[in-house]
Amino acid sequence: MADLAVDLAGLSLRNPLILASGIWGESGDSLSGAWDAGAGAVITKSIGSVARPGYPNPTVEPLDPGGMLNAMGLPNPGIDEYPAEIARAREHGVLLIGSVFGGTPEEFGELAGRMAATGVAALELNLSCPHAEGYGTEIGSDPEDVAAVVRAVVRQVRIPVFAKITPNAADLPALARAAEKAGAHGISAINTVRAMAIDPELERPVLAHGLGGLSGPAIKAIGVAAVWQIAEAVRIPVVGVGGIRSATDVIEYLLAGATAVEIGTAVATDGIGIFGRIAADLARALDDRGVRRVGEIVGRARRGFAVPSAEAPTPGRGAISRSP
Amino acid sequence: MADLAVDLAGLSLRNPLILASGIWGESGDSLSGAWDAGAGAVITKSIGSVARPGYPNPTVEPLDPGGMLNAMGLPNPGIDEYPAEIARAREHGVLLIGSVFGGTPEEFGELAGRMAATGVAALELNLSCPHAEGYGTEIGSDPEDVAAVVRAVVRQVRIPVFAKITPNAADLPALARAAEKAGAHGISAINTVRAMAIDPELERPVLAHGLGGLSGPAIKAIGVAAVWQIAEAVRIPVVGVGGIRSATDVIEYLLAGATAVEIGTAVATDGIGIFGRIAADLARALDDRGVRRVGEIVGRARRGFAVPSAEAPTPGRGAISRSP
Amino acid sequence: MHRIVAIDRRVPETPSTVTWRFRDPTPAAPGQFVMVWVPGDDELPMSLSYTDGETKGVTVKAMGATSRRIQEIPPGTRIGIRGPYGNRFALTPRRLLIVGGGSGTAVLAPGAEALRRDGAEVVGALGATTAAEMLFAERLRSAGARIELATDDGSLGHAGYVTEVADRLLGEPGRFDAVWTCGPEVMMRKVALAARARGVPAFGSVERQMKCALGMCDACALGPYHVCVDGPVFPAETLLGLSEFGRSKRDPSGRLVPV
């Protein structure tokens, strides 16, 4: 049986399947439940400095085909209250990654320190907070902002720090490189993709917030592209996120260069049992291809691949693969 | 019967349904065919300075759910040869918009002048060309680049110029404002979304180019968000593109603020008859809601809409809609 | 993937509750709820008070600001519906006791009606603050249920808590093979304890903050459960085992606050 364990920036994960931030992340019992269901690690919901109720409903709208739209508005009980939930999950033995969000590098640094003090094994920085509401950009869309946030955080903590990259930016490799240079230990990609639905009958936005973020299978190819580009640009590990619903999806991300993956929306569509199912399927799929450890296939899609020219036809591009 | 005609930056379209660039755009006969099928205008494929074969196959991969991945590599016969195709379509009476792409503002200006000389009614600037192959950014992801291109083009021509915006950028309103300020007469949004597929069995990218662009229903919510944001930011008309397959989709874009829309991938999934079908359905749908001219519903989803706060619960947000 | 329905009929039930009936052919079962979007206002979870056929219904109680505001919307208003979500009451009892507190009866009524149609015996103990607030007593009577009432102010039926009526009824050994309850959690806790004492299996429908209704966002976390997918109906034994039941719930930010 293939060994699913992975080393992720020093964290020992029993398998590469991580619960994504914002899903089952409000209560310590839920975090424990995701762990019991087979997740290799679980990420808390993104915690800020003060309690926020988030946007009013509707905050979520399932879309066809295969998309999930949400604008929760980062509801969270604030860093004063949340450690109680973490304590509960830690008692349960959960491998925890604490997610935090802030508006400035200083706020990120402060939050990171307090989150680390709860005993989480690592941090994930949610860099997708709007710079200023009403404008299209996020703090995570500018390499310098990203670097400043990461620098402020790594100064405060001794645990691995993952920078979670937004897809709503032009140059994802540049963002990832900025985070790496500033001291991040890993990159998570991607967060949700800016999107919106309007009810054609009622003639108004469906979400109370209007704009939202798209997740689920509809964004898988966007996430895979991000991982592919980022894994080429940095040496720190990349965690792939976006639209994963099966072991095949996980393999696609691993081949693109992800060391581990996060699963979010599939918990809604397939139930929390998705972790156990994918872990079993993944082990079988690796066995079938004669792979003993997950790490062997990480980035393997790059083997023999070269970008062709669009200016003139290219002759034979690389090796031909045979069945095993 | 509702009047489908729209005025788009001075162009009189018999309906708001435009054939998107890169679809049925290689031959004059195909452009004519799309017109005969009921398109309100047709856009040529993006033409450059010299003939390019594009990337080798596979250049296209249909994805589940509802996505189409492509990396054609901007194949085109070049501006020397292409005018013959335009002449053929013009003879047929087609309302033509010429799309051009270039690597620098100067090249765009030169191409725009030559394209305008063929007698097309308007230009669309494809601003999604990679700045430099291998890097993640496009010439259209930087507001200053966009402004420089638009300035170079409007100096050369006297016909309306549409800047086609990439979704692979942080701040779409900023790009649109830059184009508007530089003299563009309209904004088209969006082009394809950066994406990729890896074959899990063969362990290699499916497209010869590796990275590609996602189109089709999977990106509709991304396109609607872009139009919503851009329409708020500029005064020039916005043309909505991305994932349109039905009259309901068109209405969603119109409500978000689009004056007209473009249809691409649906030609593959539904056939060219999609133009006639949507036009008929759209007229019926407008009749049903008592709308006489398409223009009446443009941007109407903004009526009474306000962004709520995520920091504290909001009381009643705007009017309640009743059935007619 | 919500759908739009128009409120066909607006039925004021009591001074503080109103029922909206709307055409919606999507099948639903007693106990399930829908997310009701009042455009321009909020989206709230609402149990279906009518689950049969093509005309469904929800019964809205004026509780906080939102539910008060939306009570006023007139017939013809178009609202968005997602669902039905959640689990259902098992329609297996042959001798059922329902214990409804206030608008909680709305959750119990469609299942009680279904069992009556099926020939089962249904007894209802319904409580309200005052006579005018008594909900669905007539509806259940005309379905053939035996109904006993209680009001806090004694204006109708027993003067006092409905749990006292329920206690008395449960005191007749072997009379019931199941109890369903919905109402304030303190009430449901009492009913659950009484049923446990008599060895009668009981089920309660609970409410928690809801956002996604899809088992994803964790807003409705209740111990290890998510009310939106694992509930809203839980065995009373499960509820009694939860430290939060009857004591705390989460506010929209996820903070635990008293119920």
Added chain:
Amino acid sequence: MHRIVAIDRRVPETPSTVTWRFRDPTPAAPGQFVMVWVPGDDELPMSLSYTDGETKGVTVKAMGATSRRIQEIPPGTRIGIRGPYGNRFALTPRRLLIVGGGSGTAVLAPGAEALRRDGAEVVGALGATTAAEMLFAERLRSAGARIELATDDGSLGHAGYVTEVADRLLGEPGRFDAVWTCGPEVMMRKVALAARARGVPAFGSVERQMKCALGMCDACALGPYHVCVDGPVFPAETLLGLSEFGRSKRDPSGRLVPV
């Protein structure tokens, strides 16, 4: 949405053609093609030379650099398949003449076999440059077709163009109720004209540059048609009406170049 198949059998047919057989249960009809992706190399349109049952086949002719290169891939190689795409030969003729030039016979063979199984009469006029390059003559004979051959160098059958054989066969009035042809366009044009002269409906399968195979990218534009969805099989009358037929095609950039 391609699928991966392994080449089960590699059958060298002539010095310049090889057939790949592979398991693919997706139904297909004679005349249709698939997009064949040779990983690490190109993706090319290939007509199915075997359309029946679960084991399909394509017959690859060494034409340019790519088709030469991929001819060498060994059995066991996994390739990607999309499709089948395009239209089909109508299986209605009862007295069919097929006229195949070179590897074009591969396109005609499965339909001819199907008609034979159905009891129809099939006569084949097959041409090649030389005897060794004659494709599928035995296959069609064993299906019960009467086969007449022609080679440019006279090494087998009639010395000269296969169109001369076809002309002769078509000269027998009323003998055929349909003609199918596939091969170089100059050849197909001659067959089309001969069939028109005799009043026999004819159908030709044509090739053009292909990228999407979905009727979107316009690479395969042929007059007002798209070969990938409106073709590859066209009535000969349609082809004769197209100024491009037998004269020009588009290169990968979309430029019109001579066929």
